[in-house]
Each structure stands twice: as structure tokens, then as C-alpha cells.
Amino acid sequence: MSAEIKFRHYFVDEAGDLTFFDKKGRIIVGQPGASKFFMVGVAQISDPEQVN
Numbered sequence: 692m693s694a695e696i697k698f699r700h701y702f703v704d705e706a707g708d709l710t711f712f713d714k715k716g717r718i719i720v721g722q723p724g725a726s727k728f729f730m731v732g733v734a735q736i737s738d739p740e741q742v743n
């Protein structure tokens with residue numbers, strides 16, 4: 692029996708400010724001055740060499 696090897700290629704990118712804590716380690720999410728937006732995008736591509 693031959694085993695087929697499958698690969699999954701994931702490419703992850705983020706946008707926005709990654710600062711979630713202040714200098715004292717306190718959470719600042721939702722506080723004035725903290726970024727209101729953060730996005731994460733993921734692309735699952737079966738054959739990355741074919742992507743132009």
C-alpha cells in the first residue's frame with residue numbers, strides 16, 4: 692500500500708496594532724488610545740508555485 696503525502700501551505704498576515712498591553716502589563720484593549728481594529732488573514736494554497 693502506498694501512502695500519499697499531503698501538504699498544506701498556510702500564509703498568515705496581520706494588519707493593525709499588535710499592542711494589547713501597556714508598559715505595566717495591563718490590558719488596553721477597548722481603552723482610549725488603543726487601536727480599535729485588528730485583522731488576521733489566512734490563505735490556504737494547495738500549490739503555491741502556481742500562484743501568480
